[in-house]
Amino acid sequence: MTVEEIITGLERAWNAGDGAAWGARFAEDADFVDVVGRIQRGRKVIAEEHQKIFDTIYRGSLLEIRRLDVRPIGEGALLVHTTSKLRVPGGPRKGEWAAIQTKVVRDGEIMAFHNTGLTGLAEFAHRDADLAAREPLEWKG
Structure with a gap:
């Protein structure tokens, strides 16, 4: 599969709302770090x-994925960055959510x-305008 086919398939x-089809894009021993930081190991998991999320909090949601860049990183592997917009029609996650993804293919x-x-x-810094205006390396306080 090409990177474009993977993105389109995801x-x-x-x-x-098809978990099996989502998982089919992953290697048998793949690692997936979700948006809340949990590591999911293996295609089956x-x-x-x-x-589980397709059947509950993200039922009926729509995802758009856009490729940002792709570059080789050796031994036939590619580093892929994408962005996404998720539109959730109801429930506790109702609204529009943006994310960025890093993939090794x-x-x-x-x-x-x-x-x-x-x-x-500003939101990340709990509305601290001074902290939000700093570059990350300046966040030492």
């Missing part, structure tokens, strides 16, 4: 955990996937 699987499968929710620095 988007289709999410929008269909990744598929099962996604089916080899032989047409995702080996590693890290999902990070996007938020403004």
